[in-house]
Amino acid sequence: MAAQLDLLYIKMSPIKVIKRLVSYALFEGRPLTTKGRWINALIFSLFSMEKRLPQLKKVEKPIFILGTGRSGTTILGKVLSMHKDIGFLNEPKALWHFIYRDEDLIGSYTQTRNAYYRLDAQQVTEEIRRTAYRLYGTYLAATCSKRVVDKYPELIFRVPFVKAIFPDAKFLFLVRNGWDTCKSIEVWSKELGMCVNGEVHDWWGINNRKWNLLVDQIISGDEDLKAIINDVRKFDNHRDMAAVEWIVTMKEGLKFIENFPKDILMVKYEDLATKPEEVLSAIAEFCELSVDLRFLEYGEKILSPSPSKKHFTIHPSLHLSFEKTMRSLGYTI
Numbered sequence: 001m002a003a004q005l006d007l008l009y010i011k012m013s014p015i016k017v018i019k020r021l022v023s024y025a026l027f028e029g030r031p032l033t034t035k036g037r038w039i040n041a042l043i044f045s046l047f048s049m050e051k052r053l054p055q056l057k058k059v060e061k062p063i064f065i066l067g068t069g070r071s072g073t074t075i076l077g078k079v080l081s082m083h084k085d086i087g088f089l090n091e092p093k094a095l096w097h098f099i100y101r102d103e104d105l106i107g108s109y110t111q112t113r114n115a116y117y118r119l120d121a122q123q124v125t126e127e128i129r130r131t132a133y134r135l136y137g138t139y140l141a142a143t144c145s146k147r148v149v150d151k152y153p154e155l156i157f158r159v160p161f162v163k164a165i166f167p168d169a170k171f172l173f174l175v176r177n178g179w180d181t182c183k184s185i186e187v188w189s190k191e192l193g194m195c196v197n198g199e200v201h202d203w204w205g206i207n208n209r210k211w212n213l214l215v216d217q218i219i220s221g222d223e224d225l226k227a228i229i230n231d232v233r234k235f236d237n238h239r240d241m242a243a244v245e246w247i248v249t250m251k252e253g254l255k256f257i258e259n260f261p262k263d264i265l266m267v268k269y270e271d272l273a274t275k276p277e278e279v280l281s282a283i284a285e286f287c288e289l290s291v292d293l294r295f296l297e298y299g300e301k302i303l304s305p306s307p308s309k310k311h312f313t314i315h316p317s318l319h320l321s322f323e324k325t326m327r328s329l330g331y332t333i
Helices: 007-012 014-026 039-052 073-081 093-099 126-143 153-165 178-192 209-217 225-233 238-259 269-274 276-286 293-302 316-328
Strands: 063-067 086-090 147-151 170-175 194-196 199-202 264-268
Touching: 007 014, 007 293, 014 039, 014 073, 014 086, 014 126, 039 093, 039 126, 063 073, 063 153, 063 238, 073 086, 073 147, 073 170, 073 276, 073 293, 086 126, 093 126, 126 147, 126 153, 153 170, 153 238, 170 238, 170 269, 170 276, 178 199, 178 238, 178 316, 209 225, 209 238, 225 238, 225 316, 238 264, 238 316, 264 269, 264 276, 269 276, 276 293
Parallel strands: 063 147, 063 170, 086 147, 170 264
Antiparallel strands: 194 199
């Protein structure tokens, strides 16, 4: 269903449905593998107008959901969106591309510019900061919300960049068992990937654009994987590629927990699914959200444990890093 809506969501809060539709239609954009991409021109025109407006609403303590895709980030965003103060943006990559033009990893909005996986604080200018606040302020005003929840997993590689824009930001680092995450990525890419005018459009961008950027910009600097970069560069199996993405993303999150312990909360998807009230209450306390029983009720009804996927074969050169990362996150091998 459009805008990540489900029947329970619609039944519990028609007003929240309207807010989700506003988010989906006017702020998030349509990425490469989705339909209705004609609307992107309208969305970027609206962003250009919003950039010239005064900031319509104060932006305080925005919440960012980070991690690897297919780890439960969307369901967490949906549950949080039920909170009375929250407006939820689900991977608003069009908005971030407008804020910083060289961040489009998969090639949804441009293929002629460079793209950077990692963004740092020194890349933030006053214009970037002003644009971000005006767009987020407009979003809060349009949805009558007090706080933004922005789910964009790849921002895990841009925490210093985001913190330089929003110093009071809160980050939720969602982790999931590596086997389950990688299998889910493989299934998603196979089912939703497509060939368009001779180009492959899938999880890895236009003709592996995202994958090549990951290898060149992230793997090349990873203390474990850079030694096997020539092997990694040749991977064409979705599971091996997903394992690489999961390893470096999890390691990045763990690094930022060390560097910014007061700003980042690690959440295990398995805990969220099995004891939602306890985990969601901890998230609300960390994010300084007021008590709201409705979002807890929705979480308890919609969240449930998923059967663990069977272990599968990955490239031998990845075994050591994969197992090391699993242990670092507290998972058994």
